[in-house]
Amino acid sequence: MAPPSKKRSHSASENSAGSGRPKRIKKANGIKPKPKSGKIVRLDDLAWKEVSMPDRLDDVEGFFGLEEVVDVEVIREDGAVKFVKIGTENDESPEQDVNEAIDDGDDEEEDPEEWGGIDDDITTTEPESTEAKSPSPAPTRPKSALKKSKLTPNPSAVDHELSTLSFSLLNSETTEEDIALPAWSPMHLSPSTLCALAHLKFTHPTPIQSSAIPLILSGSSLIGKASTGSGKTLAFGIPILETYLSSLPTTTDSNPTTGKAILPKDRKLTALIIAPTRELAHQITKHLTELCYYTDLKLVTITGGLSVQKQQRLLDNGVDVIVATPGRLWEIVSEGQGWVEKLRNVKMLVLDEADRVLEEGHFKEVTQILSLMDAESGDSSDEESDEEDAKEKVFGGGDVEKKANRKREKSRQAKSNFTSSTNNSKKKEQERQTLVFSATFHKSLQQKLSGKSFKKSWSSSGNGGDLLSSSESMEYLLKKLKFKQKPEWIDVDPLHAVAEKVKEGIVECGNMEKDLYLYYILLRYPSRTLIFTNSITSVKRLVPMLNHLLSTSSSEGEGGGNRVFPLHSQLPQKSRLRSIERFSGLPHPKLNNQNYQPTILVATDVAARGLDIPSVSLVIHYHLPRTADMYVHRSGRTGRSSATSNPATFGSSIILCAPGEAAAMARLVGKIHADTNTAGKGGQLTNIGVDRNIIPKIRKRVDLAKKISDAHIVKQKISKDEDWLRSAAEDLGIDISDSEVAKISGRDKKGDRSKNKGRGSGAGTSKEEIEKWKCELKVELSKKVNLGFSMRYLTSGVGGVNLADHLLRGGGHGGILGAERREVVEEMMR
Numbered sequence: 001m002a003p004p005s006k007k008r009s010h011s012a013s014e015n016s017a018g019s020g021r022p023k024r025i026k027k028a029n030g031i032k033p034k035p036k037s038g039k040i041v042r043l044d045d046l047a048w049k050e051v052s053m054p055d056r057l058d059d060v061e062g063f064f065g066l067e068e069v070v071d072v073e074v075i076r077e078d079g080a081v082k083f084v085k086i087g088t089e090n091d092e093s094p095e096q097d098v099n100e101a102i103d104d105g106d107d108e109e110e111d112p113e114e115w116g117g118i119d120d121d122i123t124t125t126e127p128e129s130t131e132a133k134s135p136s137p138a139p140t141r142p143k144s145a146l147k148k149s150k151l152t153p154n155p156s157a158v159d160h161e162l163s164t165l166s167f168s169l170l171n172s173e174t175t176e177e178d179i180a181l182p183a184w185s186p187m188h189l190s191p192s193t194l195c196a197l198a199h200l201k202f203t204h205p206t207p208i209q210s211s212a213i214p215l216i217l218s219g220s221s222l223i224g225k226a227s228t229g230s231g232k233t234l235a236f237g238i239p240i241l242e243t244y245l246s247s248l249p250t251t252t253d254s255n256p257t258t259g260k261a262i263l264p265k266d267r268k269l270t271a272l273i274i275a276p277t278r279e280l281a282h283q284i285t286k287h288l289t290e291l292c293y294y295t296d297l298k299l300v301t302i303t304g305g306l307s308v309q310k311q312q313r314l315l316d317n318g319v320d321v322i323v324a325t326p327g328r329l330w331e332i333v334s335e336g337q338g339w340v341e342k343l344r345n346v347k348m349l350v351l352d353e354a355d356r357v358l359e360e361g362h363f364k365e366v367t368q369i370l371s372l373m374d375a376e377s378g379d380s381s382d383e384e385s386d387e388e389d390a391k392e393k394v395f396g397g398g399d400v401e402k403k404a405n406r407k408r409e410k411s412r413q414a415k416s417n418f419t420s421s422t423n424n425s426k427k428k429e430q431e432r433q434t435l436v437f438s439a440t441f442h443k444s445l446q447q448k449l450s451g452k453s454f455k456k457s458w459s460s461s462g463n464g465g466d467l468l469s470s471s472e473s474m475e476y477l478l479k480k481l482k483f484k485q486k487p488e489w490i491d492v493d494p495l496h497a498v499a500e501k502v503k504e505g506i507v508e509c510g511n512m513e514k515d516l517y518l519y520y521i522l523l524r525y526p527s528r529t530l531i532f533t534n535s536i537t538s539v540k541r542l543v544p545m546l547n548h549l550l551s552t553s554s555s556e557g558e559g560g561g562n563r564v565f566p567l568h569s570q571l572p573q574k575s576r577l578r579s580i581e582r583f584s585g586l587p588h589p590k591l592n593n594q595n596y597q598p599t600i601l602v603a604t605d606v607a608a609r610g611l612d613i614p615s616v617s618l619v620i621h622y623h624l625p626r627t628a629d630m631y632v633h634r635s636g637r638t639g640r641s642s643a644t645s646n647p648a649t650f651g652s653s654i655i656l657c658a659p660g661e662a663a664a665m666a667r668l669v670g671k672i673h674a675d676t677n678t679a680g681k682g683g684q685l686t687n688i689g690v691d692r693n694i695i696p697k698i699r700k701r702v703d704l705a706k707k708i709s710d711a712h713i714v715k716q717k718i719s720k721d722e723d724w725l726r727s728a729a730e731d732l733g734i735d736i737s738d739s740e741v742a743k744i745s746g747r748d749k750k751g752d753r754s755k756n757k758g759r760g761s762g763a764g765t766s767k768e769e770i771e772k773w774k775c776e777l778k779v780e781l782s783k784k785v786n787l788g789f790s791m792r793y794l795t796s797g798v799g800g801v802n803l804a805d806h807l808l809r810g811g812g813h814g815g816i817l818g819a820e821r822r823e824v825v826e827e828m829m830r
């Protein structure tokens with residue numbers, strides 16, 4: 001995934017007192033305690049405008065996509081907060097009043113959706129007031145743009161989504177000649193689509209795009225399975241855009257200033273895209289924003305983490321495509337407000353990463369949403385009941401008996417809705433296409449949801465793996481999604497669970513030597529690398545250790561020359577964003593970018609699905625993944641975009657395998673490559689050779705780095721515990737001295753040495769000792785390794801070796817791997 005760009009976020013209205021974030025509301029000049037004139041308006045009716053933010057995340061302290069509103073006063077009337085629209089610049093209340101008054105319950109709560117925040121935001125490709133910002137007129141309609149010699153982008157798209165994307169290349173103007181893309185011509189795409197594809201340099205469709213787009217454009221529903229990074233997003237994104245364009249009225253009024261078509265706010269929704277996590281929803285939004293760059297399509301992302309009120313406001317302003325996570329979407333839909341009806345009329349429903357969307361946890365909300373969409377329109381009682389239930393869920397409480405009655409009534413209604421939806425099925429299906437995409441379909445999902453009969457069908461398939469075969473996937477999805485007509489099934493590469501451009505291997509090592517071998521791999525193949533672990537603790541331990549070993553000498557900027565960044569669910573959102581941004585290699589304003597070095601991200605499985613970061617060459621499984629599909633998704637963070645066979649775009653996935661993991665490893669390989677002959681080009685992952693001459697030379701530095709980082713972690717833990725102790729003592733009104741705190745926490749009076757056992761190896765370490773280790777490490781790192789070049793050269797990234805490239809070309813390992821290991825590599829190549 002590319003790093004998130006500027007986002008709409010906490011408006012003044014959403015910054016409740018409890019949120020801890022300052023409220024921002026732009027004031028007009030002059031101060032008055034109460035407006036003399038002006039009318040009370042709904043919060044949603046105010047003219048919110050996005051506040052311009054610097055691109056770098058560091059400088060905005062979390063205010064991504066801050067919005068402001070002018071000429072409005074916030075007052076309290078009968079205890080309620082009200083908004084008064086004022087006409088003159090003299091009508092404004094003191095800021096203090098404003099801040100006190102605004103408290104509309106920002107729900108910056110943690111959403112259960114797993115990613116929890118790469119994008120726990122709402123984004124739209126179109127600001128509510130684009131007119132004032134537009135530097136140049138945008139085309140009113142893509143169709144009319146066809147006739148122009150030049151296509152002009154929709155400037156709002158640039159403002160909102162593209163500042164940090166590869167699509168910055170879209171900024172140039174394009175002529176008609178530039179958009180001749182013969183490989184796409186059989187699909188008869190509109191000029192604005194072709195123009196965006198040309199700018200993106202997507203000269204050829206990927207296999208899933210070639211197969212899926214014509215079928216979807218012909219009106220079919222579809223289940224599409226294709227490996228990770230194969231371009232599934234545009235496989236449904238392009239037909240959505242084409243459907244939107246073809247549905248535009250031939251004549252529309254247009255805004256005289258911007259030239260943009262004025263479309264009715266209550267226009268039909270073109271598509272609803274459901275993704276399992278916020279992060280994925282955000283990524284889809286970005287991909288589609290890039291694609292829709294030359295159109296006025298309005299895209300809104302609905303995920304947890306922001307106030308429902310604000311999301312409702314954006315939706316009410318007219319929307320063409322919604323990208324949503326199930327939990328928040330259900331929350332909004334169950335609020336009523338006409339959204340049920342709009343969803344019922346949606347033309348295209350997409351489930352991306354369908355196996356995950358239909359997984360337990362999301363299953364209930366998705367089913368509820370699908371049931372509502374299938375239910376006959378005009379049946380409002382169910383809607384009301386849902387709304388009440390949703391409210392109850394949020395606010396709790398309620399009369400038990402009433403609740404039980406309502407439940408019974410709701411169940412009756414639901415039954416009748418299901419019946420009517422079946423009766424109505426033909427009509428609905430004609431109106432709506434259902435598109436389902438994933439790289440994997442997991443067996444346990446099917447078993448969980450389908451009962452014994454399915455289990456039987458599964459075992460009779462003879463497939464020992466836990467990824468579903470084509471027929472089983474089809475059967476399962478047909479049942480689950482209630483397709484009214486048989487959807488088309490596309491599996492562009494049934495033989496490969498893992499993307500073909502991902503070369504797989506293992507490095508065998510001792511139980512206690514994983515850190516050593518990890519470091520070896522990072523030295524040997526310096527490239528943008530994603531390391532997956534099974535625990536947050538491991539991420540916390542590995543990041544400082546690797547930074548001690550790999551960071552540059554630069555001390556400029558925050559984090560100095562660190563090259564290794566963490567990503568896990570316990571990190572605050574801002575840190576997650578920053579980690580991804582740094583890992584993505586965006587230039588840091590405070591660092592000398594000429595000294596850019598390949599970056600490393602150490603992550604838990606929160607990063608396994610959906611991250612589309614360019615040029616990730618290497619994925620390392622520090623721990624064996626828990627499931628086969630997780631292995632597929634983790635590995636799929638490299639070797640992305642199957643439209644090109646350029647070896648530079650190949651990637652490698654390496655499992656660090658300790659003897660204790662060998663049996664599980666064998667099972668995993670069996671599952672993933674049950675039907676193929678392809679993994680290590682012989683049904684197994686290939687053993688990657690390790691030069692045993694290098695290992696002893698780097699062992700000492702790894703040991704030192706480990707000791708230093710362990711000691712720091714323990715000290716941090718002690719300091720945290722002591723802070724907690726002091727604050728608890730203060731709360732209880734107990735006087736506690738530093739020595740008592742040190743005693744309880746296990747630290748002695750000097751503050752250096754712990755008497756407390758059980759805090760791990762670093763607990764008894766003095767500052768002097770740590771300094772000594774650091775000096776020793778420095779000396780070790782400056783030593784040349786006896787291979788004719790220094791380790792400094794290896795770590796510099798200059799002349800770095802691309803593992804996949806070398807494996808593909810069958811060469812380049814002589815100096816490092818040794819002759820006996822070359823045979824293994826050659827075996828892998830066959």
Ligand SMILES: Nc1ncnc2c1ncn2[C@@H]1O[C@H](COP(=O)(O)OP(=O)(O)OP(=O)(O)O)[C@@H](O)[C@H]1O
Nearest residue numbers: 202204205206228229230231232233439610641643
């Ligand atoms: N026709 C194309 N030519 C070149 N690159 C493409 C093309 N279509 C998509 N891409 C790029 O390929 C990358 C992977 O696309 P996308 O994220 O849609 O893959 P995916 O199949 O959804 O992967 P995953 O299953 O991991 O989510 C993206 O960076 C996208 O911009």
